[in-house]
Amino acid sequence: MSDAQRKQIMTLSQFIIERERSFPYASGELSRLLRDISLASRLINREVSKAGLVDILGITGKSNVHGEQVKKLDDFAHREMISALSMGGECSILGSEEEKDIIRVASTSGKYIVLFDPLDGSSNIDVNVSLGTIFSIYRRSSESTDLEHQRKEALRKGLKQVAAGYVLYGSSTMLVYTTGRGVNGFTLDTSIGEYLLSHPDMQIPKRGKYYSTNQGYYSLYEQGMQDYLQYLQGEDEVTHRPYSLRYIGTLVADIHRTLLYGGIFMYPATRTAPKGKLRLMYECNPMALIIEQAGGLASDGRNRILELEPRELHERVPLFIGSEHDVLDAQSFLAGNGPYQGTENGS
Numbered sequence: 479m480s481d482a483q484r485k486q487i488m489t490l491s492q493f494i495i496e497r498e499r500s501f502p503y504a505s506g507e508l509s510r511l512l513r514d515i516s517l518a519s520r521l522i523n524r525e526v527s528k529a530g531l532v533d534i535l536g537i538t539g540k541s542n543v544h545g546e547q548v549k550k551l552d553d554f555a556h557r558e559m560i561s562a563l564s565m566g567g568e569c570s571i572l573g574s575e576e577e578k579d580i581i582r583v584a585s586t587s588g589k590y591i592v593l594f595d596p597l598d599g600s601s602n603i604d605v606n607v608s609l610g611t612i613f614s615i616y617r618r619s620s621e622s623t624d625l626e627h628q629r630k631e632a633l634r635k636g637l638k639q640v641a642a643g644y645v646l647y648g649s650s651t652m653l654v655y656t657t658g659r660g661v662n663g664f665t666l667d668t669s670i671g672e673y674l675l676s677h678p679d680m681q682i683p684k685r686g687k688y689y690s691t692n693q694g695y696y697s698l699y700e701q702g703m704q705d706y707l708q709y710l711q712g713e714d715e716v717t718h719r720p721y722s723l724r725y726i727g728t729l730v731a732d733i734h735r736t737l738l739y740g741g742i743f744m745y746p747a748t749r750t751a752p753k754g755k756l757r758l759m760y761e762c763n764p765m766a767l768i769i770e771q772a773g774g775l776a777s778d779g780r781n782r783i784l785e786l787e788p789r790e791l792h793e794r795v796p797l798f799i800g801s802e803h804d805v806l807d808a809q810s811f812l813a814g815n816g817p818y819q820g821t822e823n824g825s
């Protein structure tokens with residue numbers, strides 16, 4: 479490696495410090511919080527990568543607040559996130575997919591709230607398919623220690639997030655995050671245990687050629703969604719159709735591909751699940767902030783995800799997220815119209 483190449487290497491910690499310097503009054507707490515999450519993710523990564531080797535696979539026998547079976551790795555990731563975020567002292571309210579109520583961190587007056595899905599894609603744990611961690615960070619709006627007040631405080635619009643990110647445990651492990659000034663991706667170099675900046679200033683293409691959804695639920699989708707899927711499968715040179723279908727079943731992995739290659743990821747409402755499956759507070763909101771920061775769009779099919787007023791920690795919303803022109807097309811079909819007319823199709 480030449481000296482010039484060597485100089486370009488930047489670790490996540492260096493990057494965070496450098497960013498902090500450009501905010502003269504920053505207290506450093508958000509930076510420490512991000513570093514805590516990075517540590518938790520490296521510990522989770524260590525367990526995920528040896529999941530097939532040790533007796534960690536299998537089900538704990540409990541179910542989480544959604545009635546889904548919790549696998550041991552979910553439990554482990556949940557505990558690691560809580561432990562890392564509690565010890566740092568920067569946050570006093572946490573919310574996890576695996577816990578019904580908010581988690582109050584004792585003995586800290588930390589300024590931040592972190593909501594997270596500790597291990598996304600749990601149905602893929604036993605089959606060696608990519609998994610993820612998703613996090614959403616808000617600044618507290620008060621110092622109240624009243625439980626009811628804190629529950630409400632944790633329910634803020636996605637627009638109020640000060641940072642959001644995900645970790646993808648894939649063929650390599652990546653941490654992608656935003657603090658509202660662009661999106662940057664870091665790849666874990668396991669030999670030195672550091673995330674290195676590998677994807678600076680990520681931008682999503684304006685239009686892609688992949689769509690991603692659970693096509694098996696076709697008959698359960700509303701008419702507009704069925705029409706849109708038919709459209710994507712139709713043949714047309716100008717609009718580069720048919721699109722290719724990709725669906726991993728781990729939101730983080732499907733959205734990571736969408737961020738890099740463009741296209742659309744959809745988890746729509748179905749007849750049996752009118753609000754879809756994905757959770758607003760720790761799945762849709764953080765992903766929406768990242769994708770918007772990269773130049774894309776995120777919608778529940780009709781409204782911008784980041785503007786939705788949350789009602790409860792575990793609420794579900796339909797999700798249409800990805801390249802701007804693809805999401806506009808999907809919204810247009812859901813409204814009963816054909817492809818979006820305001821953009822040049824195929825651009």
Ligand code: AHM
Pocket residue numbers: 546575595597598599600601692727728729730732745755
């Ligand atoms: P999980 O948080 O319990 O893993 O559930 C969320 C996952 C997402 O990662 C993924 O997009 C979706 O569930 C897949 O659901 P389905 O199997 O219905 O297609």
Ligand code: MG
Pocket residue numbers: 575595596597598599600
């Ligand atoms: Mg999960």
